[in-house]
Amino acid sequence: MSIQKKSNWELLKNGMFGENTIFRMAISLCPSIAVTNGLKNGVALGISVMFVQTMVNITISAMRKFIHPKIRIPIFMLVIAGYVTIIDMLMATYARTIYREIGLYIQIIVAFASIFARAEVFASKNKIVPSLFDGLGMGIGFLLAMIVISFFRELLGKGELFGYSLISGNPLLIMILPAGGFLAVGLLMGFFNWVDMKFYGGKGASGV
Amino acid sequence: MDFFKLLELVVAASLINNFVFTRFLGLCIFFGVTKKMETAVGMSITFTAVMVVSAAISWVVYEQIMIPLDLTFLKIIIFIGIVAAFVQSADTIMKKVSPSMYYKLGVYLALITTNCIIIAVPLINAGEHYSFFESMAFGLGSGLGFALALLIMASIREKLEVADVPAPFKGLPISFIIAGLIALAFTGFSGLITL
Numbered sequence: 558m559s560i561q562k563k564s565n566w567e568l569l570k571n572g573m574f575g576e577n578t579i580f581r582m583a584i585s586l587c588p589s590i591a592v593t594n595g596l597k598n599g600v601a602l603g604i605s606v607m608f609v610q611t612m613v614n615i616t617i618s619a620m621r622k623f624i625h626p627k628i629r630i631p632i633f634m635l636v637i638a639g640y641v642t643i644i645d646m647l648m649a650t651y652a653r654t655i656y657r658e659i660g661l662y663i664q665i666i667v668a669f670a671s672i673f674a675r676a677e678v679f680a681s682k683n684k685i686v687p688s689l690f691d692g693l694g695m696g697i698g699f700l701l702a703m704i705v706i707s708f709f710r711e712l713l714g715k716g717e718l719f720g721y722s723l724i725s726g727n728p729l730l731i732m733i734l735p736a737g738g739f740l741a742v743g744l745l746m747g748f749f750n751w752v753d754m755k756f757y758g759g760k761g762a763s764g765v
Numbered sequence: 766m767d768f769f770k771l772l773e774l775v776v777a778a779s780l781i782n783n784f785v786f787t788r789f790l791g792l793c794i795f796f797g798v799t800k801k802m803e804t805a806v807g808m809s810i811t812f813t814a815v816m817v818v819s820a821a822i823s824w825v826v827y828e829q830i831m832i833p834l835d836l837t838f839l840k841i842i843i844f845i846g847i848v849a850a851f852v853q854s855a856d857t858i859m860k861k862v863s864p865s866m867y868y869k870l871g872v873y874l875a876l877i878t879t880n881c882i883i884i885a886v887p888l889i890n891a892g893e894h895y896s897f898f899e900s901m902a903f904g905l906g907s908g909l910g911f912a913l914a915l916l917i918m919a920s921i922r923e924k925l926e927v928a929d930v931p932a933p934f935k936g937l938p939i940s941f942i943i944a945g946l947i948a949l950a951f952t953g954f955s956g957l958i959t960l
Contacts, residue, residue, distance in 0.1 A: 584793050587881050591789035634849055638842040645841065664888055667845050668881045670793055735787050736949035743934075743941030751933035 565690040572694020578671045579702040579742070580749045585671040589706055590738030592659045596719050599707030600700070601655050605648070605663055607696025609640045610672050614692030616640075617680040624681070633676045634667075641667045671695065710741050771902040774895075778906025781955055784882050785914035786948040791882040795914060796940055798873070805919035811873040813908030815855065816886060819848050820904030823887035824897055837891075844887045852878050882907060917947060 575581065579589045588606075592598040616636050617624075624632050645663050648656045656663070666672070675695055680688040711717055714732030716724035731737045784790045798804045823844055831837055856874045859867045877883055886907050890900040921943055930939050 586792040586796065587790050590792070631846075631849060634845055635842065638845050642838070642841050646838070661885060661888065664841050665790065665881045665885055667841055668878075668884045731949075734949070734952060735789065736945045736952065738789065739941050739945030739948055743938045743945060746941060747931075747934040747938035750938065754933060 565687065568687055568690040569694035569697070572691060572696070573698040573701060576695070577698040577702060578695060579699065579706075580746055584674065585669045585699070586742070587665065588662050589702060589742055590735075592662050593703060593707035593710050593738060593741070594714065594733045595711050595717075596704065596707045598655060598659050599703040601648075601652065602659055602662060603696075603700030603703040605644045606666055606669070606672070606699050607693070608644055609637065609666055610675065610696040610699070611689060611692035612640045613637050613672055613676055614680040614688040615685055617676045618683060618685045618688035621681050629677075629681065633673060633681075637669075637672055637676070638667050671699070706738075706741055706745060709745070710737060713737075771898060774899055774902040775906035775909065778903050779910030779913060780951070783910040783914060783951055783954075784885070784907055785911060786944070786951040787955075788885075790885050791880045791911060794876060794880050795911075795918065795944075796937060797876070799915055799918040799922050799940075802916075802919045802923055804873075805915040807870050808873045808876070809908075809912030809915050811870045812877060812880070812882075813905070813912055815852065815874070815877055816883065816908035816911075817901055817904045819851050819883060820886050820890060820900045821897070822851060823847050824890060824895070824900040827887070827891050828897075840888065840891055841884075844884055844891075847887070848883050849878050882911060914947075918944065921947075 578585050585606075588602050592602045613633075613636055617633060620632075620636075641664065644666070645660070648663055649660070675692060679691045683691070708718070710732045711719075712723065713729045714734075714737060716722060716726070716728040729737075732741065778784075782788060785792065785795050794808065798808045826843065826847060827837075827840065831840065831843065836843070852874055856867075856871060859871060859874070886904055890903060895903060918940075922940060925939065925943075934942075
């Protein structure tokens with residue numbers, strides 16, 4: 558497999574940019590809109606996903622020789638659900654105010670296509686260290702996307718960042734409404750496609 | 766059992782708190798299958814059916830087994846297990862009983878496990894302590910709401926095929942912007958009824 562020859566740095570970079578979960582692969586989109594109305598929530602969810610993604614990759618990679626291919630899907634699901642439960646309980650105990658707002662979305666990490674896909678495509682075929690970097694890269698990519706989206710939404714919608722007021726006057730209320738989430742992601746995705754086409758000669762995100 | 770309460774739940778779950786446009790769940794499938802009307806219809810039917818049944822099964826397991834045994838902290842693992850097992854068995858049964866239907870709708874069954882709504886509905890039911898019939902009504906409403914979203918989106922995206930969209934916005938980005946506009950329309954439903 559050619560993918561094994563990639564260095565750890567390349568694996569990290571691939572997750573962060575080349576196969577960025579939200580802007581390039583366009584999977585696991587739900588939280589990118591649901592919790593990005595403020596930077597705090599976006600970062601909290603991004604970090605949770607990063608943790609789950611990395612730990613799942615490590616665990617699946619460590620167990621890859623013992624998992625029978627026929628029952629791999631339920632096993633992946635159980636491993637993911639286990640780590641999601643851990644993060645869910647940790648958040649419920651130590652970060653109550655955030656948990657009250659994004660609790661449901663934390664629990665829903667369990668149904669994330671991106672985590673499952675990396676376990677299936679990468680971790681179940683590779684050694685532990687490359688899997689760790691792959692998971693970390695994917696997680697960081699997701700976190701970056703969340704930061705970018707929530708940065709624009711909070712700044713334009715409330716005139717604040719992390720809750721600190723920066724711009725006075727009437728903010729664009731639409732950006733923190735549900736509709737603004739879709740608009741923000743659509744415009745950012747279009748922008749990244751444009752950058753990719755203009756400067757790297759790519760064809761843009763293939764999309765669905 | 767109050768019939769109007771149930772009706773209210775259905776309307777609330779499908780229009781006011783529409784999963785796609787106000788809670789942003791199930792987006793992967795929402796953008797995945799709305800390219801063609803045919804797939805959107807297939808997905809809507811399969812999804813609504815699975816939703817109601819899995820809401821009912823999860824309710825029974827949660828209220829009758831997990832609460833008495835004090836196992837509620839395992840709810841994420843158990844619900845995803847129930848949904849996966851149910852989808853898998855529905856897949857097998859359908860293949861055996863009605864092959865023609867399986868060829869039409871079987872593909873969507875496999876996709877459903879990766880849909881966030883399917884896990885969100887049991888979790889919300891458990892959180893709100895809905896009764897058995899309320900849980901089913903909520904499941905039905907969510908399914909109908911999702912179906913409505915799929916059909917609206919699919920009919921717009923079919924028209925989009927012939928539209929002249931700027932190159933970087935082709936495909937997904939423009940779909941997101943359209944979804945944003947529909948979501949804006951759906952905010953008009955808020956306050957339609959208060960529970």
